[in-house]
Amino acid sequence: MELDQGKEASRQRLGKWIASQLGAASVEVASVESLSGGAIQENWLLHCLVESSTESSGRKFVMRTDAAASIDESRSREQEFKLMSAAGSVSVKVPAPLGFCNDPKVIGKAFAMMEYVEGVGLGPKVVKDMQLGGDRRQLTCELGRQLAMIHSIDLEQTELEFIDTSRTNHAQTELLNMRSWLEQKSVFHPILDWGLRWALSHIPSCQEQVFLHRDFRTGNYLVNENGLAAILDWEFAGYGDPMSDLGWFCAECWRFSRPDLEAGGIGAREDFYKSYEEISGRNVNHESVVYWETMAHLRWALIALQQGMRHLSGNEPSLNMAITSRIVDQLELYILRQTDPERWQHKAPMTSAKITPRMQISKAEPAPQDQSRGEDLAAITRTTLQQEVIPGLAPSSRFSGLMVNNALGILERELRLDSILEQAQNNLLQTGSWQQLSECVGQIRGGDCDGSTSIYDALLCLGVINAYIYQPAFPTAQELEKAGLLRP
Numbered sequence: 458m459e460l461d462q463g464k465e466a467s468r469q470r471l472g473k474w475i476a477s478q479l480g481a482a483s484v485e486v487a488s489v490e491s492l493s494g495g496a497i498q499e500n501w502l503l504h505c506l507v508e509s510s511t512e513s514s515g516r517k518f519v520m521r522t523d524a525a526a527s528i529d530e531s532r533s534r535e536q537e538f539k540l541m542s543a544a545g546s547v548s549v550k551v552p553a554p555l556g557f558c559n560d561p562k563v564i565g566k567a568f569a570m571m572e573y574v575e576g577v578g579l580g581p582k583v584v585k586d587m588q589l590g591g592d593r594r595q596l597t598c599e600l601g602r603q604l605a606m607i608h609s610i611d612l613e614q615t616e617l618e619f620i621d622t623s624r625t626n627h628a629q630t631e632l633l634n635m636r637s638w639l640e641q642k643s644v645f646h647p648i649l650d651w652g653l654r655w656a657l658s659h660i661p662s663c664q665e666q667v668f669l670h671r672d673f674r675t676g677n678y679l680v681n682e683n684g685l686a687a688i689l690d691w692e693f694a695g696y697g698d699p700m701s702d703l704g705w706f707c708a709e710c711w712r713f714s715r716p717d718l719e720a721g722g723i724g725a726r727e728d729f730y731k732s733y734e735e736i737s738g739r740n741v742n743h744e745s746v747v748y749w750e751t752m753a754h755l756r757w758a759l760i761a762l763q764q765g766m767r768h769l770s771g772n773e774p775s776l777n778m779a780i781t782s783r784i785v786d787q788l789e790l791y792i793l794r795q796t797d798p799e800r801w802q803h804k805a806p807m808t809s810a811k812i813t814p815r816m817q818i819s820k821a822e823p824a825p826q827d828q829s830r831g832e833d834l835a836a837i838t839r840t841t842l843q844q845e846v847i848p849g850l851a852p853s854s855r856f857s858g859l860m861v862n863n864a865l866g867i868l869e870r871e872l873r874l875d876s877i878l879e880q881a882q883n884n885l886l887q888t889g890s891w892q893q894l895s896e897c898v899g900q901i902r903g904g905d906c907d908g909s910t911s912i913y914d915a916l917l918c919l920g921v922i923n924a925y926i927y928q929p930a931f932p933t934a935q936e937l938e939k940a941g942l943l944r945p
Contacts, residue, residue, distance in 0.1 A: 470563045475505060475518065475570065478556040483508045492519065498534070498692070499524050502573060517573035518555060522566055524773060530760070532692045535559065536619055538569040540691040543615040549606050550687050576679030576686035583675055584713040584722040590680035597724025599685050600678070601732030604706070607688075608699050608737055610668040620668065620696050627697030628660045628752065635759055636902065644762060644827050645894040646785070647885065648916050650901040652755050652792035655801065658907065661745040663698040671695050673702050674711040675721040700742055703733065704749025709791055710757055710784075751795045758788040762827045769826050769833070776841045776860050779829035783867060786923035787931055793913070793920050801908030831871045838864045870926045874942075878922050881940070885915040914939075 468486040476484040485506040492500040501520045506513060521534055532540070538557040545551050552571040559567040577589050590596040612620055624630045636653055639646070671693040679686040705711070706729070712722035720729035730741045765782025768775050829837070838861055845857040871878075882894070888911050891897045906912045921932045921940040937943065 467564055471503075472505070474558055474560075474563050475503075475555070476507075478570070479507060481507050481509050498522065498531075518570050519552065519573050520568050520570050522564075522568045530693055532619075532694065534567050534569040537692045537694075539616050540694045541571065543610055543617055544607060544688070544691065546615070547606050547610055549603055550685060551691075552687050552689075574679055574687040576681045578676065578679045578689060580674070580676030580711065580722070581713045583680055584715050584718075588682060590723065591682060591684040593724050594728055596680065596684055597720050597728045598732040600706070600721065600723075601729040602736045603685065603688060604670070604673055604702055605733045605736035607670050607673070608667040608702070612668055612696070617668075620694070622666070622696045624697070626660070627663060627666060627701065628748075629657070631697075631752065631756070632657050632660075635755060638759060639898075642766075642827070643895075645898045646758075646762075646789070647894065647897045647901055648789040648792060648920050649755065649758055649785075650898050651906070651913070651916055652751065652789075652796055654901055654904060654907060655796040656748070656752055656755065658801075659748060661698075661700070661742065661748050663700075663745075665699070665739075666697050667699045669695050669697055669699070669702050671702065671705070673706050674708075675706075675713065675723060676711065698745070698749070699737070699739065700745040701749045701752065703730075703741060704746045705753045707746060708750040708753035708757075710754055710788060751792065754788045754791045754795070758785045758792070761785050761788070765828050766826075768829065768837075774837060774840070776837050776857070776864060779834060779837050780860055780863055780867070782828040783927045785828060786920070786927040790920045790924040790932060790936070793917050798908050798910045798913050831868045834864045834868050838868070867926060870929070874922060874926060877941070878919075878926070881915075881919045881922050885912075885919055888912060888915040 468489075472484040472486045475486070476482070485508075486503055487506055488504045490502050490504075492502050499522045501522070503518045503520055505516050505518060507516045521537070523534060535557050538554055541551045542554045545554065552574045555570040555572060557567070557569045561567070577583060577586075583589055587593070610617075612622060632653055636650075638644075639649065639653075670688070670691065672690050673688070677690040678688050706721050707719050707726060709716055712718060715722040718724055719726040730743075734741055761781050761784050764778040765785075767773050768778040768782070841857055841861055841864075846861060886892070886894070886897060889897055889900065889906070891900070900906055901912075917936070918940045921936045922942065924931050925937065925940075925942060932940075932942075
C-alpha cells in the first residue's frame with residue numbers, strides 16, 4: 458500500500474482527512490504498520506500526532522481496507538462501518554468508529570477508520586493464556602450480555618437498509634445458498650454434502666428473527682487483563698434465528714485447545730446462556746443451538762474453501778489462506794461426528810423442509826482446485842521462508858514460522874499417506890457403485906444416501922484420514938482404528 462511504502466503525499470492527504478473527522482487543526486501520520494489477523498480485510502495501525510487549538514497528543518487508529526481478493530459473504534467497508542456504528546448506539550463494546558472514506562484520491566481505495574483498542578484477539582492465545590480476560594466466568598457472562606445487546610439492534614431505527622429481512626426460513630436459506638455455491642463452483646466434497654442433507658432434514662422451528670453478528674466467536678473480540686475490550690469483525694452481519702449466533706459461538710471449532718469449555722473455549726455454556734437470557738428476555742432453545750453448531754462447521758468449511766480459492770487464484774498468494782483451506786479436513790470430521798446414522802434413524806425432523814431435487818452435475822468439466830495440496834504447499838512454503846522468515850526472524854515473523862512448520866508437517870503426512878487416502882476414496886466410490894466423485898455428490902445431494910450406514914462408514918474413513926493429515930492429534934484412537942491407521 459502507498460502508506461506502507463512511506464509516500465509522504467499520501468500520508469499528508471490521509472492526515473487531512475483524519476483531521477476533518479476529528480475537527481482537529483492538523484494530524485500527522487507518523488507511522489503505519491500492518492496488523493496481523495483480518496483474513497478477509499487488510500488492517501493497518503496508524504500512529505498519529507493530533508494538533509488541536511489547545512494541545513497536541515498522540516493517537517492510534519485502525520484503518521480497514523479491502524484485500525486483493527475477498528469472499529462472497531463479506532460486506533463492504535462502508536456497510537461494516539455502518540454496522541459498527543449501529544452496534545455502538547446500543548452500547549455494544551466496539552472500537553469507536555471515526556469515519557468512512559470512498560474518495561480514491563486519499564490513499565487509492567476506500568477505507569474505514571476507527572479508534573485503536575488495546576487488547577489481544579488471537580483465539581488460541583485467548584483460550585490458552587489465563588491471564589487474559591480477567592475472571593473467565595465474568596468474561597463468559599459479559600459475552601452473553603453483549604450478544605443479547607447485538608440482537609436488540611432495531612433495523613428500523615438504523616441505516617442498515619442493506620440487511621435483507623425478507624427471508625422466512627433462515628436455516629433453509631443458508632443451506633440452499635451453501636449447496637448452490639458448491640454446485641456453481643463444481644466443488645465435490647461428499648462429506649459436506651452429507652452434512653448439508655442432514656441439516657436440511659432437521660431444520661428447527663424459529664419463533665423470531667433478529668439482527669445477527671454472524672461471526673461472534675473467540676478470535677473476534679479483544680480482551681485485556683481486566684476483561685472484554687471490544688467486539689470486532691462485523692462484515693458478515695445479517696438477519697435470522699438468534700440461536701444461530703449462539704451456535705456459532707459454542708461450536709467446537711472455535712474452542713481451540715479447550716473443547717471442554719463449550720462457551721467459546723473460555724467458560725461454561727450455562728453461564729453464557731443465562732446471561733444472554735437475562736438481557737434478551739428470550740429463552741435459549743438448547744436443541745436449536747446444537748443444530749446451529751453443526752451449521753457453523755458447514756459454513757466455516759465453505760468459508761475456508763473460499764479462502765483457499767483466493768490463494769489459488771494467484772491474486773493473493775498466502776500461506777495463511779493455503780493452510781486455512783486445509784482446516785476443512787478437520788471440520789468434515791466434526792460434521793460426521795454430529796450426523797451419524799443414529800441421528801438420521803431415531804430423530805424425526807423438527808419441521809419439514811422443502812428439499813430441492815437432485816441436481817444434474819456435468820461430468821465434462823473437471824472440478825476446480827479449492828484446497829492447497831502438497832505441491833502447492835511446498836512452493837508457497839519456500840516463498841514464505843525466502844521472503845518472511847530468513848531475512849529477519851523478527852518477533853513478527855513467529856507466526857509465519859509456525860505456519861511454515863505446520864505446512865511442512867501437512868506435506869509430509871500427505872505424501873506418506875497418499876496411497877491410503879486414494880484407497881479410502883476408491884472404497885467410497887465402490888460402496889455406492891459410482892465411477893467418479895461427482896456421481897457420489899449428486900446422489901448425496903438428491904437424498905439417495907440419507908442415513909445410510911455403509912456410506913457414512915466410507916465417508917468417516919475418508920474424513921478421519923484427511924483430518925489426521927491436517928492435525929494428527931484430532932481424530933480419536935477409535936476413529937483411527939476404524940480407518941486402519943495407528944497413531945505413531
